[in-house]
Amino acid sequence: MSELPQAGGESGRDGFETRAIHAGAPHDPVTGAVVPAISLATTFAQSAVGEHRGYEYSRSGNPTRAALEACLADLEGAGHGMAFSSGLAAEHAILSLLGPGDHVIIPGDAYGGTFRLVDRVHQPMGVTYTSARLDSSGVGSDNLAGAWQPTTRMVWVETPSNPLLGVADIAALAEATHARGGILVVDNTFATPYLQQPLALGADIVVHSTTKYLGGHSDVVGGFAATNDHELAERLAFFQNAAGGVPSPFDCFLVLRGVKTLAVRMDRHCASAAAVAGMLEEHPAVSQVLYPGLPGHPGSRVAAHQMRKPGGMVSFVLAGGEPAALEVARSTRLWTLAESLGAVESLIEHPHRMTHASVAASPLAVDPGLLRLSVGLETVSDLIEDLTDALRRAG
Template identity: 60%
Template sequence: MDNEVHRGFETLAIHAGQEPDPTTGAVVPPIYQVSTYKQDGIGGLRGGYEYSRSANPTRTALEVCLAEIEAGTRGLAFASGLAGEDALIRAVCKPGDHVIIPNDAYGGTYRLFAKVAEPWGVEFDPVPLLDVAAVAAAVRPETKIVWVETPTNPLLAIADIRALAQIAHDAGALLVVDNTFASPYLQRPLELGADVVVHSTTKYIGGHSDVIGGALVVADEALGEQLAYHQNAMGAVAGPFDAWLTLRGIKTLGVRMDRHCANAERMVEMLTRHPAVREVLYPGLPGHPGHDVAAKQMRAFGGMVSFRMESEEAAVRVCERTKLFTLGESLGGVESLIEHPGRMTHASVAGSPLEVPADLVRLSVGIEDADDLLRDLRQALD
């Protein structure tokens, strides 16, 4: 796609990697539900396709689009976000290497490091990424990755991507940013100095709670080739129908995120005034410790809201009383979800340095009518 002509996010989301089919003129890329391809003689590949683990035209369309909307040189689509993370760790690290992760990282990421990477020989340290000096102090000669989530899951802490990129690069390490909560519409880490962006495309990018997927997007072409080799060698690729569903979701990402953010702000306004709520965690609040950084590096503050009640029992009761907010894990879909992280998404970090407060409630604010959502949340709180 000619980026000199088409630069707007929404235009890229709809057109990048998605030219009309040359045979039929179909404006939506076909689902190439195929495992192998006819070769025109030995080694004579049509369009570079030989076997769909290595490449598939539907997945290619998604990967091109992901690279464009994240301002990267190459995108890679995986069967899940954790599959992408695993491929990245194994491509970049070896036994004896070291990684810095957030001290409130996603529970699945922590589990991957603690139960898979560490037994393999990769060491890691959880560090509060808001404290840039603490990150710099945690760097070792063996550090290969500074791993960032911003906003974090579920405490919605903010990391200064540009500052952390400088620390990582001074140490000869990569800065990896999990951009799942923000999405490429709200934040583009590669433009701020990151080397790799990670996504669970299951969340906002897919946006409809109907597909599992993951992605890596890189700034450097050579690193992209290295990761593509591991993607093929390890094999946890996105299937063609999953790629097609994810690509369909991307088309409406911009308009959905606008509504997610607007609705979240309405929930925050009510929650900050409600007497049963002890604390609201949202980077759009001026009192949030990461507010100023978020205002600089994000277009808006996102659709995720966390808040703390007076007790674990009160938090659980709110989660059980909502009717429109569905009690469920995951996030980023058009429907609103509510969960108790300590007992649900982050149960795997119980007893670890990443254990989350027991009185915490997390909302994934959907795109329903905001007044309906407010009524539901109020009755649950009351």
């Protein structure tokens, strides 16, 4: 098995955009190629038994994957990074740090796939869980204390959360978690390392679905986990290799390609999302807008402190409830009705029936009148006009 990937050393002195382009991807020493090669080899020659050049078998380590892991670890300020075949594969590896009898606290508005993984995969194996509002509107640290049990080993946080855009105070939750002997995991998918640095704020592990903003083009599925704790990294790398949930070299290449433009894309996503949220806040058909950049958002002050910008996701509730929400979702022309998020095209979805259907009968159930927007890179005036027309048609 190859050594754990290391972050980019001296490149840490460079700016984010520079590191996104250069970290983990040096010019090829033989050809001078400026793009990392897609290494399709499944096995690697050894000069003698146990003597190799860092790679033995591609599930255990692959040069293209190593380049991606080094790049993303650098961007997260992490000493170690592990790439996985999907975001849920990365989450599964992290939750596998827990054993029978251990307890995890998950957010009260977690992604439906995360809830399903905890509730239907890890709970039958003996892990217990409690859901609690950990965002600033729920006084996260106080709720964490109330949910804590003698067997609690892990606290899982999304910030901003999916789909309610709740903002958790990472530093406060890290302090409260560490004081009780637990580890804090932060899902940084919505924010990306460009907007937010959970490890620098005290988190122990950061996790991503690289399918979303990091890939950025709706053409690759992947996941990533990073940490500065060497012991945790060794255990995660063991699960990565033993369970085999690794991305293909081509998938790693696609994510690396997407990361190069992450900063400029996120700037545009954020600017357009702010404009869309402002329009929705004034629209009579909308009863509530959930966007961390709005002054009335309960997490706006925390977001302003720990995030570079408020992000490219917007959720809103229709005054007409679920019928109006379904009509709007059906009626848009430029907003594609589809699951996922974080890519160049704008997406609209109905979480209650789509991404969060698995939590419909749980305390994490989503308001049926809520729609979630992933604001893309189209001309923002076109997006606003299309959404306004759909709202009008919904009455």
